Amino acid sequence: MLLLVLFPALVHAQSTSISLDKAVELFKQNSLQQELARYDRLRKQGEAIRYKAYPNPEVSVNREQLNAGAVDYEETTYMLSQPIELMGQPFLRNKSASKSQKAAELQFEYDRLQLIRRVKSLYAEYWQLSQKLEIYNRALEVIRKVRSAAKARQDEGSFSGLQVQRFNVELSRYRKQRDQIQLSRKQAGNRLATFLFSGQELGTQIQVSDSLTVDPINLQEQALIQYALANRADLAALEQMVDASELQYKVEKRDRLPDLNVNFGYKNQSDGAEGFVIGGSIKLPIFNQNRGNVTITQAKTRSRQTELTLKQQRVRNQVSTAYERVELVLEQWTSMQEDSMDESLLEAARAAYQQGRYSLIELLDATQAYIDGQTMIYETKADYNQALFELNVQSAGRISNPQNN
Numbered sequence: 318m319l320l321l322v323l324f325p326a327l328v329h330a331q332s333t334s335i336s337l338d339k340a341v342e343l344f345k346q347n348s349l350q351q352e353l354a355r356y357d358r359l360r361k362q363g364e365a366i367r368y369k370a371y372p373n374p375e376v377s378v379n380r381e382q383l384n385a386g387a388v389d390y391e392e393t394t395y396m397l398s399q400p401i402e403l404m405g406q407p408f409l410r411n412k413s414a415s416k417s418q419k420a421a422e423l424q425f426e427y428d429r430l431q432l433i434r435r436v437k438s439l440y441a442e443y444w445q446l447s448q449k450l451e452i453y454n455r456a457l458e459v460i461r462k463v464r465s466a467a468k469a470r471q472d473e474g475s476f477s478g479l480q481v482q483r484f485n486v487e488l489s490r491y492r493k494q495r496d497q498i499q500l501s502r503k504q505a506g507n508r509l510a511t512f513l514f515s516g517q518e519l520g521t522q523i524q525v526s527d528s529l530t531v532d533p534i535n536l537q538e539q540a541l542i543q544y545a546l547a548n549r550a551d552l553a554a555l556e557q558m559v560d561a562s563e564l565q566y567k568v569e570k571r572d573r574l575p576d577l578n579v580n581f582g583y584k585n586q587s588d589g590a591e592g593f594v595i596g597g598s599i600k601l602p603i604f605n606q607n608r609g610n611v612t613i614t615q616a617k618t619r620s621r622q623t624e625l626t627l628k629q630q631r632v633r634n635q636v637s638t639a640y641e642r643v644e645l646v647l648e649q650w651t652s653m654q655e656d657s658m659d660e661s662l663l664e665a666a667r668a669a670y671q672q673g674r675y676s677l678i679e680l681l682d683a684t685q686a687y688i689d690g691q692t693m694i695y696e697t698k699a700d701y702n703q704a705l706f707e708l709n710v711q712s713a714g715r716i717s718n719p720q721n722n
Contacts, residue, residue, distance in 0.1 A: 332522040335513070337440055339526075343513040344436045350512060354428045361421035368565075369414035371407050374399040389587070394594060396582035404571035413564035416557045423554035430550070430710050432512070437706045439509040444525045445699035446502035452691045453495035456684050459667045460488050463680065466671055480677055487681060491688075529702045531650045534716060538640045541712040545636050548713035552632055555625050562618040569610040575600045632711070639708040646701040653697060663687040 335343070344351065375398040383390040464484035506523050514521055546552065582594040666683035669675040675683070709716040 332524055334524040334526045335440075336525075337437060337527045340436055340440050340509070340513060341433055344433060347515050348432065348436075348512050349515060350432050351429060354425055354432065357428075358421045358425035361424075362418045365414040365417035365421070365561075368417070369407075369410040372400045391587040392584060393586075394582055394584045396580055396594065398578060398580045401577045401579055402571075403577055404574055406568050406571050409564050409568045409571070413561045413568070416561040416564070420554040420557035420561065423550045423557065427549070427551035427554065430714065434706045434710045436509070436512045438703045439505060439512065440525060440527075441529060441699040441702045441706070443502065443505045443509055443523065444527070444529055445695045446498055446505055447525060448695040449692050450495065450498050450502055452688055452695075453491060453498060455663065456688050457488065457491050457495060459663055459684060460484060460491060463667055463670060464488060483677060483681075487684075529698045531647065531698055531701050533647060534643065534705070534708075536715065538637060541640060541708070541715055542633050542636045544715045545632050545712045546629060548715075549632055549711075550713070552625075552628055555621070555628050559618070559621045559625050562614065562621050566611070566614040566618045569607060569614045573602060573607045573611065575602050635711040636708070639704065639711045643701070643704045643708050646697060646704050650697050650701060653694065 377396045377398065379392075379394045379396070381392040381394075383392075464481065467481045467484055509523060510521060513523075576599070578598045580594070580596040580598070583591070584594050585591045663684065666675060666680055666687075670677070670680040705716055
C-alpha cells in the first residue's frame with residue numbers, strides 16, 4: 318500500500334539524461350506541436366482533394382399516373398444525369414490539387430524544421446542556465462567558507478563585525494541571483510519538456526548530457542544563400558502554390574463556357590411501350606460568365622507571384638543575417654579566449670584573502686569577476702550554437718556540424 322501511495326511521487330520526480338540528438342528524436346516521437354503541424358498539412362491536403370473532386374452523377378426516378386375516364390395510364394422513367402466539362406477542367410483541377418498537396422507537404426517539412434530548431438535552442442538555453450547555476454553555487458560556497466572563517470576570527474576578536482555583515486549581504490545577494498537562475502532553468506526545462514514528452518512524463522526532470530562547443534563553419538555566405546534558394550522547403554512550397562494558382566486561373570477562364578449536362582435513361586409505359594431516353598442540357602452564359610471568379614483567381618495568382626519574389630528576397634536576407642550573427646558571436650568567443658579567467662582563480666582568491674594578501678574588496682571583486690567571466694563563456698557558447706541552429710534552418714539544413722543537423 319505504501320508503495321502504491323509513493324509511486325506517483327516517484328514517477329513525478331524521475332530524472333533522465335538527454336543528449337541533443339536524443340532530444341530531437343523524442344520530439345519526433347512525442348511532440349504535440351508537431352501533431353498540430355501535421356493536422357494543418359492534412360487540412361490543406363483535404364482542401365486540395367475537395368477542389369479536384371469531379372461532380373457525382375445524379376440518378377432520378379419519375380412515375381406519372383394519368384387517368385382518362387375508366388382508363389388508367391402510367392409512365393415510369395429512370396434517368397442518369399452527368400455533368401461533363403468540355404474544356405478539360407477536371408485535368409487542370411487535378412494537376413492544381415497535386416501541386417497544392419505537394420506545397421502542404423513542403424510547408425510541413427519547413428515548419429517541422431523550425432520546431433526542431435526551437436527544441437535545440439531550448440536545449441542550449443537549459444544547458445547554459447545549468448552551467449550558470451553551477452557557477453553561482455561555487456561562488457556561494459567560497460563566500461560561505463570565507464564568512465565562516467570571518468566569524469571565527471570575529472569571535473577571537475581579530476575581525477570586525479562590519480566585514481562579517483558585508484559577507485552576509487553578499488551571500489544573500491548571490492543566493493537571490495542563484496534562485497532566480499534556478500527558476501529560469503526550471504521554466505526552460507518545462508518548455509523543453511512540452512516538446513519532448515506528453516502526459517505524466519511532463520514532470521520528468523531533464524539532465525543535459527551534451528556539452529556545447531564552438532566549432533567554426535567552413536561555408537561561405539553566398540554559397541549558403543544559393544543553397545537556400547534552391548532547397549528551402551517553404552520557398553519550394555510557395556513555388557508550388559504559384560503553379561497551382563495559375564492552373565486554377567485557367568480553370569476559371571474555361572468555366573466561362575457552359576458545361577454540357579448529359580442525361581441517359583429508360584422509360585416504361587403501362588401500354589407496353591418502352592425504350593431508352595437520351596437527352597442533354599446546356600446553360601446559356603447570358604447573365605453569369607464567371608467574371609468574378611476569373612478576377613479573383615487572376616489576382617490571387619499575381620499576388621502569389623509577387624509574394625514569391627518577396628520571399629526570395631527574404632530568404633537572402635534571413636541567411637545573410639543569420640550568417641552575420643554566427644560570425645559576430647564567433648568573434649566574441651575568439652576575443653574571450655585571449656583573457657579568459659581560470660576557474661581555479663576563485664579558490665586562489667579565497668586563499669589569498671585568508672592569508673591577508675587580498676582585501677575584502679579585492680576578494681568580492683574577484684568573486685564577481687569570476688561569475689561574470691564564467692557566465693559570459695557559457696552564454697557565448699549557447700549563443701553561438703543557437704545562431705548555428707537558426708542558420709541551419711535558414712540555409713535549408715546546409716550546416717554540416719552534427720550538433721546542428
